[in-house]
Amino acid sequence: MDAAAAAAAQKRKRAEQEEEQAATDGLDVLDLRAAKRLLLGFERRLRDNLEARMKHPDDPARFADSELALHAETDRLRLLAGAPELFPDLVPLGLASSLSSLLTHENADLAAAAASLLADLTDSDDPSDLAGVQALADALVDANALDLLVHNLSRLSEADPDEAEAVHHSLAVLENLIDLRPHLADLVCDRTKVLRWLLARVKARDFEANKQYASEILAILLQNSPANQKRLGQMNGVDGLLQAVAMYKSRDPRTTDEGEMLENLFDCLCCVLMPLGNKERFVKAEGVELMIIIMKQKKSAYSSAIRTLDFAMTRFPPACERFVDVLGLKTAFAAFMGKIPVNKKNKNESYQEELEERIISLVASLFGGITKGSRRIRLLGKFVENECEKIDRLMELYIRYSDRVKAETERFESLDLDDLEMDDDERYNRKLEAGLYTLQLVALILGHIWHSGNSQMRTRIELLLRQNKLTKDDVREILQEYHDNIGDLDGPEEKEKAQGRTKEIIAALS
Numbered sequence: 044m045d046a047a048a049a050a051a052a053q054k055r056k057r058a059e060q061e062e063e064q065a066a067t068d069g070l071d072v073l074d075l076r077a078a079k080r081l082l083l084g085f086e087r088r089l090r091d092n093l094e095a096r097m098k099h100p101d102d103p104a105r106f107a108d109s110e111l112a113l114h115a116e117t118d119r120l121r122l123l124a125g126a127p128e129l130f131p132d133l134v135p136l137g138l139a140s141s142l143s144s145l146l147t148h149e150n151a152d153l154a155a156a157a158a159s160l161l162a163d164l165t166d167s168d169d170p171s172d173l174a175g176v177q178a179l180a181d182a183l184v185d186a187n188a189l190d191l192l193v194h195n196l197s198r199l200s201e202a203d204p205d206e207a208e209a210v211h212h213s214l215a216v217l218e219n220l221i222d223l224r225p226h227l228a229d230l231v232c233d234r235t236k237v238l239r240w241l242l243a244r245v246k247a248r249d250f251e252a253n254k255q256y257a258s259e260i261l262a263i264l265l266q267n268s269p270a271n272q273k274r275l276g277q278m279n280g281v282d283g284l285l286q287a288v289a290m291y292k293s294r295d296p297r298t299t300d301e302g303e304m305l306e307n308l309f310d311c312l313c314c315v316l317m318p319l320g321n322k323e324r325f326v327k328a329e330g331v332e333l334m335i336i337i338m339k340q341k342k343s344a345y346s347s348a349i350r351t352l353d354f355a356m357t358r359f360p361p362a363c364e365r366f367v368d369v370l371g372l373k374t375a376f377a378a379f380m381g382k383i384p385v386n387k388k389n390k391n392e393s394y395q396e397e398l399e400e401r402i403i404s405l406v407a408s409l410f411g412g413i414t415k416g417s418r419r420i421r422l423l424g425k426f427v428e429n430e431c432e433k434i435d436r437l438m439e440l441y442i443r444y445s446d447r448v449k450a451e452t453e454r455f456e457s458l459d460l461d462d463l464e465m466d467d468d469e470r471y472n473r474k475l476e477a478g479l480y481t482l483q484l485v486a487l488i489l490g491h492i493w494h495s496g497n498s499q500m501r502t503r504i505e506l507l508l509r510q511n512k513l514t515k516d517d518v519r520e521i522l523q524e525y526h527d528n529i530g531d532l533d534g535p536e537e538k539e540k541a542q543g544r545t546k547e548i549i550a551a552l553s
Contacts, residue, residue, distance in 0.1 A: 127175035139182030155209030165219035193235035258307035265314035276321035309347035341384035363412030444482035451477035490548035
């Protein structure tokens with residue numbers, strides 16, 4: 044083909060493309076025909092660019108125009124975000140596969156444009172759009188988009204503001220896909236190195252928006268996934284998260300966003316402490332000591348440190364023993380007595396209530412994890428101090444939570460429960476929500492103290508029960524209900540042990 048013929052062919056091609064663009068420009072409502080034109084125009088630009096790059100790999104000037112045109116066509120595809128009902132028809136035509144291939148483009152600007160577009164296309168809160176967006180999500184997974192997105196996280200440089208924005212969009216796509224298909228949380232961590240990237244990102248010293256977003260995505264991936272919790276533990280993730288929160292042991296976050304990031308990091312830490320192996324890693328990495336230091340510093344992470352200790356010590360005696368050995372009792376019982384740091388955050392009543400329930404759970408875990416020896420004596424000794432003031436506090440808590448549960452029970456009895464279609468399990472769960480579980484833990488602590496046989500503490504308990512027109516039978520009744528509802532989450536053997544220990548306490552109160 045001579046130069047004149049080539050120029051004529053190019054002119055015809057340009058005219059066709061301009062005609063297509065005119066057909067879709069200025070649209071108020073996008074129908075399937077117009078959407079197909081948009082997609083075909085994008086795919087043509089993508090193909091032209093790839094051909095230009097293959098013909099002139101060492102001469103960027105020869106394919107620069109095609110990349111500008113491709114970028115413009117990619118932006119025009121944003122029109123599709125307003126018509127997710129068309130996605131099921133566009134997916135077979137290559138919508139997902141074409142956009143996924145653009146994620147691998149050598150030009151980082153184009154890869155960033157693809158991530159930004161996908162973030163728009165997969166983001167929808169309208170239930171009527173769900174089927175269409177899910178169809179796109181499934182097609183993106185089939186087109187290997189998860190792997191490509193994670194690969195982009197590693198190749199993009201956040202020192203460049205545009206590429207930092209592309210990282211943010213890539214994280215947004217991951218979040219949207221997991222929201223649409225929750226099972227992808229396990230899949231993306233199994234197939235990619237996203238956990239390693241996120242862990243490294245949250246360990247960075249300086250705070251900025253992408254660090255906050257990385258902490259949020261990490262929390263989402265860990266939230267309901269035992270597999271991901273174990274994966275992160277196996278890659279030294281417990282120690283990594285401790286390093287991330289240690290930056291705030293003696294200072295508060297400077298902004299609201301930074302405060303949210305810190306809460307995300309503690310959420311991650313609590314999630315990752317669910318598997319037994321990670322509790323061991325937490326103790327080995329001196330996580331117990333770090334949480335005690337954070338509590339002593341009385342900064343904004345105070346309550347989060349208590350929550351983390353509660354997760355670490357629940358059904359894990361080594362953490363309880365370490366807590367006593369590093370002199371954590373004094374700090375914990377100051378919180379138990381209501382001596383908590385005052386700031387804007389903890390003036391909130393729900394905050395104080397959650398903190399109270401956490402510290403009660405922590406003390407109950409101590410009694411469950413430390414059953415004998417000098418550590419047990421030190422723990423029990425705390426309830427003798429200052430004329431048994433902590434037993435007075437226990438009884439105050441017992442009365443408050445007991446009254447709350449009684450009020451909820453009376454409310455149930457005044458309703459026609461048959462109309463509510465509520466079975467016994469649902470009624471029990473409602474009582475738990477009203478404070479029954481915390482009441483059971485308070486009763487359990489009282490039972491452990493009584494079971495110790497210390498006459499001074501027993502006398503104090505009996506006095507306080509009489510003053511409140513209660514008897515040991517009332518405490519036993521609460522503990523019997525607790526015994527009967529102990530679950531087997533940790534296996535039948537652990538359930539049997541827990542029920543056996545509770546039976547001993549109930550028998551001691553007879």
